[in-house]
Amino acid sequence: YSYAFFWQVILVEGWHDLDNKDYDCWPLEKPDEHNMLDCGGLEMAWVLKPPEKAVSGEFFNVTYSVFASDSFYQYAVQNGILSHSFSLSLCCLASNATAAKEFCEEHECPASWKDANGENCCVHHANIHSCPLAFMVSIMGRGGICGPWIPDDGQIFTHTLSKAGKMSQRNWTAKVVLVHVGVTSLIAHIRVGRMQVALEAKTTVLPAVVCGDGFCEEEEGCSICPADCGECPLSTDARIAIALPICLVCTGFILTVMWFQYQKQKMFWDESWIIDFTCIKQDCTIWTATGSRTSALPAPSDSNASCMTALSSCTAATNMPRKQYFTQTGRYDGRTVAIKKITKKAFTLSKSIRREVKQVRELDHPNLCKFIGGCIEVPNVAIVTEYCPKGSLSDVLLNEDIPLNWGFRFSFATDIAQGMAYLHHHKMYHGRLKSSNCVIDDRWVCKITDYGLQSYRKEDFSEGSSAYQEHLVQIYTGPENHSLSDFESNSMTDIY
Structure with a gap:
């Protein structure tokens, strides 16, 4: 069998501003910010997007969808993205695309994601990367760019537990916890055959509120942590709610005293x-x-x-x-x-x-x-x-x-x-x-x-x-x- 590989390279300055509609693809090997690929009909989108603000150390869920059109399978077979067993002759392209679709949507993946690869599973890797952008500038030297080219053993970001599965699964959910304070880039990352796809969203991580540490954080406030921020001044409604019964009781007491005095004077005269x-x-x-x-x-x-x-x-x-x-x-x-x-x-x-x-x-x-x-x-x-x-x-x-x-x-x-x-x-x-x-x-x-x-x-x-x-x-x-x-x-x- 002969194999032909065609990589369409898209040169870009960086990968900073991906949103719910923009996602990008890279080759599986040696990806960087300059060798993006045409995704060829593979789409990603946020279903449950990361929150705009999250507290350090607190968990939240995200969900993203992965969808492959029929054109993607033709593109993947033609460019050698999917398995080597598919022939690339033009006469067999359509049947091979159908076989690739059947492989991606029906073939069962290994029970453990660690045993999954491009030969036995369509989506053989899916997880969430997190990159604190403030660390990226000083440590990685890439001007704050965060992408799938960062190795899995990187020290300044976290990975969620990886998964593997069929393309027909459509929606993928992950439980995320962020630690570093500041703007963090969250990347939904999948690997399909010899291509990887990433969808990004940014979240501002707020410091965890620790009540009782002696510092009144902006997120604490007097209502949440009076030990650090002091007691809240009473609102106008609360003051009225307290003062009104007191005034009524005092008024009632004064009127009662006046009534008794009146009765005494009445009896006197x-x-x-x-x-x-x-x-x-x-x-x-x-x-x-x-x-x-x-x-x-x-x-x-x-x-x-x-x-x-x-x-x-x-x-x-x-x-x-x-x-x-x-x-x-x-x-x-x-x-x-x-x-x-x-x-x-x-x-x-x-x-x-x-x-x-x-x-x-x-x-x-x-x-x-x-x-x-x-x-x-x-x-x-x-x-x-x-x-x-x-x-x-x-x-x-x-x-x-x-x-x-x-x-x-x-x-x-x-x-x-x-x-x-x-x-x-x-x-x-x-x-x-x-x-x-x-x-x-x-x-x-x-x-x-x-x-x-x-x-x-x-x-x-x-x-x-x-x-x-x-x-x-x-x-x-x-x-x-x-x-x-x-x-x-x-x-x-x-x-x-």
Whole structure:
């Protein structure tokens, strides 16, 4: 057999700017930048092109396609690119081209690419070369040109794992990792018979981002690596998202405080507690300690007291025993109430009295006699409270008709202690606590009365107290109250 080899040589300056449409071919032996060949119908193209930017040390995939037209097989047989077994006579050119096509598209290659060559495999080498162009200038001395003429044992570029296969495979995929920082030329390189083809793309390799090395790289930034670049300043949206709930909470808190202050001021100036004395229905009945009733006896005066529209026209019996006291009562708002008349020549609803009234209106405890309201018109100034029909604790203790065991007595003592503890908790002090200021309701619960309202209940003059009442004052009042004229009551005097 005789063989004719025809190499069409294309002289070029270099191979710098290959792209997705431009690819070039070289002879298998001694290729360089000046002996490119006509590819004769063999085409290469990127299917999955290398990224424009890649991080050093990170893997990415590339895919390229290889396609041979029918004209390529005629060209390859005619120029001795494919196997020596094909005859080159003109009469057999067509049949030899068909045989070459059948060889390339159907012939199985060796299992290992290392055993593949131009005699037993059509595409007997396919891989990706990478050439960092900055190294090419200084080391190879070729002005940055990177091509398949660089030997496989070159030290400045990498190879992917080589493959071999049929032309009908069409698409070829390789896994690539780039290391050197800078612009790198990636070459998809195949060998078909006695010809090799290369397709190029360029990728800029960025330095690997190492968070925690103390250097803030451009690719790191504060969001990726705050350890190197510091914390990111809050965006406008983040600031609004943080500030808005805080503002809402603060606004809500301020409005709540203002609402409570308004309610306090509203109660301070509220006069719904003021009772018109004429609205209290007269009650000319004396309620005794045990809850029984007796008619009111005539008052010691020139004319008998008659039941008028006002309760003040009814007087208590003056012939009752000295130690027994009776409560003035009336009907107001559908219930029986206790009325404590206060002797005043004039009455001014001052701020101190308003403050005292507001203070007692806010109290609510089962062992405190509830404040209902007050009358402020002279001469009918009075304090209206809840009525307890069993009378005072003093009356109950002194009444021999009411048997009291120590369980009852202890219950009364507990009620008084709980009521006083509640008063002291609200910074209020009684100052006049004695058995006659403790009353018993219909359920035998002991309640404290006559607490608070010091300015309100202060009388301009006293009708005079009996010796027995003076004696009670001496017994129940602390010694410091007697020795100091301006002494203010406190929790200790109440406990005494």
